[in-house]
Amino acid sequence: MGKSTLFNRLTESRQAIVDDESGVTRDRHYGQSDWSGQFFTVVDTGGYVVGSEDVFESAIREQVLITIEEADAIFFLLDVTTGITDLDDAIAAVLRKSKKPVFVVANKVDNNFLYSETAVFYALGLGDVFPISSMTGSGTGELLDAAMKVLKPEPIEPPESTIPKYAILGKPNVGKSSLINILSGTPRNIVTPIAGTTRDSIHVTYNQFGQEFMLIDTAGLRKKTKVRENLEFYSVMRSIRALEESDVVLLMIDAQEGLDSQDINIFHLAEKNKKGIVILVNKWDLIEKNNKTTSVFEEEIRTRLAPFSDIPIVFTSIPEKQRVYKAIDMAKRVYENRKQKISTSHLNDVMLEIIERTPPPSIKGKSIKIKYITQVTGVCPSFVFFCNLPQYIKEPYKRFIENQLREKFDLLGTPILLYFRQK
Ligand code: GDP
Numbered sequence: 001m002g003k004s005t006l007f008n009r010l011t012e013s014r015q016a017i018v019d020d021e022s023g024v025t026r027d028r029h030y031g032q033s034d035w036s037g038q039f040f041t042v043v044d045t046g047g048y049v050v051g052s053e054d055v056f057e058s059a060i061r062e063q064v065l066i067t068i069e070e071a072d073a074i075f076f077l078l079d080v081t082t083g084i085t086d087l088d089d090a091i092a093a094v095l096r097k098s099k100k101p102v103f104v105v106a107n108k109v110d111n112n113f114l115y116s117e118t119a120v121f122y123a124l125g126l127g128d129v130f131p132i133s134s135m136t137g138s139g140t141g142e143l144l145d146a147a148m149k150v151l152k153p154e155p156i157e158p159p160e161s162t163i164p165k166y167a168i169l170g171k172p173n174v175g176k177s178s179l180i181n182i183l184s185g186t187p188r189n190i191v192t193p194i195a196g197t198t199r200d201s202i203h204v205t206y207n208q209f210g211q212e213f214m215l216i217d218t219a220g221l222r223k224k225t226k227v228r229e230n231l232e233f234y235s236v237m238r239s240i241r242a243l244e245e246s247d248v249v250l251l252m253i254d255a256q257e258g259l260d261s262q263d264i265n266i267f268h269l270a271e272k273n274k275k276g277i278v279i280l281v282n283k284w285d286l287i288e289k290n291n292k293t294t295s296v297f298e299e300e301i302r303t304r305l306a307p308f309s310d311i312p313i314v315f316t317s318i319p320e321k322q323r324v325y326k327a328i329d330m331a332k333r334v335y336e337n338r339k340q341k342i343s344t345s346h347l348n349d350v351m352l353e354i355i356e357r358t359p360p361p362s363i364k365g366k367s368i369k370i371k372y373i374t375q376v377t378g379v380c381p382s383f384v385f386f387c388n389l390p391q392y393i394k395e396p397y398k399r400f401i402e403n404q405l406r407e408k409f410d411l412l413g414t415p416i417l418l419y420f421r422q423k
Pocket of ligand 1: 171175283286
């Protein structure tokens with residue numbers, strides 16, 4: 001129906017987060033996008049191939065319900081060349097009952113004749129119809145303008161915002177609840193929901209190992225589902241919510257399965273959102289080990305996360321209570337790293353010497369000089385390099401600078417931003 005095309009169009013400037021190498025075609029697609037300066041996450045529901053007589057099988061119904069429950073706004077995509085199908089009718093009936101904003105999107109409107117055909121979709125009783133062509137991109141601007149009006153700005157920070165906020169993310173069954181359970185010895189207070197937002201997140205403050213921190217859980221549809229696709233979809237929606245509200249993501253992977261494409265999707269989403277990251281390799285007790293096992297695992301994970309591989313990796317076992325303290329300690333360190341402010345004089349002392357020794361390669365006979373560096377305010381450590389010809393500083397040199405910064409300062413687990421500006 002063109003959902004993937006629309007998805008790619010919405011996220012193209014940000015590069016769609018899909019793992020091309022895995023060869024898995026049914027991967028859930030989600031990515032970051034922005035329009036008129038507002039950032040949002042796009043989730044492609046994946047959809048179903050209708051095979052049975054009952055066009056609105058429970059699996060689809062469930063998926064629509066999850067979407068209504070978890071999304072801030074819904075794009076209901078219809079195909080102008082086929083008109084309203086029985087399945088569209090059934091989905092519309094559920095959407096009409098929802099309180100979430102629904103945008104009726106008529107796709108494949110590639111010419112003027114088809115434009116007049118879109119009027120039939122008013123019969124769905126869901127309001128305005130937005131004609132688009134996800135192939136050419138026409139109409140998507142109007143759709144996004146309308147959608148941005150209903151998307152709420154970022155939630156107001158809860159009063160405890162100085163307490164580090166962690167989201168424990170990972171695939172179903174990896175051990176997230178088990179970790180939360182052993183941390184739950186002394187939950188101090190539960191803040192829910194955040195006033196003034198539609199997000200029903202639960203923020204639980206813990207005081208464990210002498211540290212105060214908040215774990216973010218997202219309430220919502222608790223119903224069990226037997227459909228694997230829906231389970232995944234639901235866990236993706238919840239992960240995104242928790243991720244957006246956190247400072248540091250604890251990405252839990254299963255030691256027996258290794259890092260897979262779903263884990264990498266979460267990793268990239270955390271990186272794009274400039275969150276701190278700690279990787280927990282859980283169920284470490286189930287792995288047969290020799291003295292090289294840890295380093296082999298680490299090496300493999302770092303290779304797959306390149307170029308952003310300056311990430312702490314902690315090997316945990318929940319039943320054996322192995323390195324749970326270390327995991328929380330790492331999260332705190334990453335939190336501090338992400339918030340740190342490096343003094344301008346220290347930054348210049350260290351970096352200017354390195355730059356002098358290895359200056360940016362000159363281009364067209366012009367030498368490029370970096371004169372001064374300063375850290376500016378941002379969601380993660382952000383550095384401005386003032387230079388005479390910023391446009392001539394290329395990717396490899398930027399990577400070199402990033403590596404040097406990571407070597408000289410403790411930036412473990414945090415994304416950083418580099419800007420090159422004319423003085
Ligand atoms: P969630 O879906 O990510 O919340 O996973 P759960 O916490 O429900 O854990 C799934 C299963 O894995 C449960 O049976 C846990 O007891 C088990 N489990 C969790 N962590 C570990 C671990 O470190 N080692 C072993 N052997 N089992 C674990």
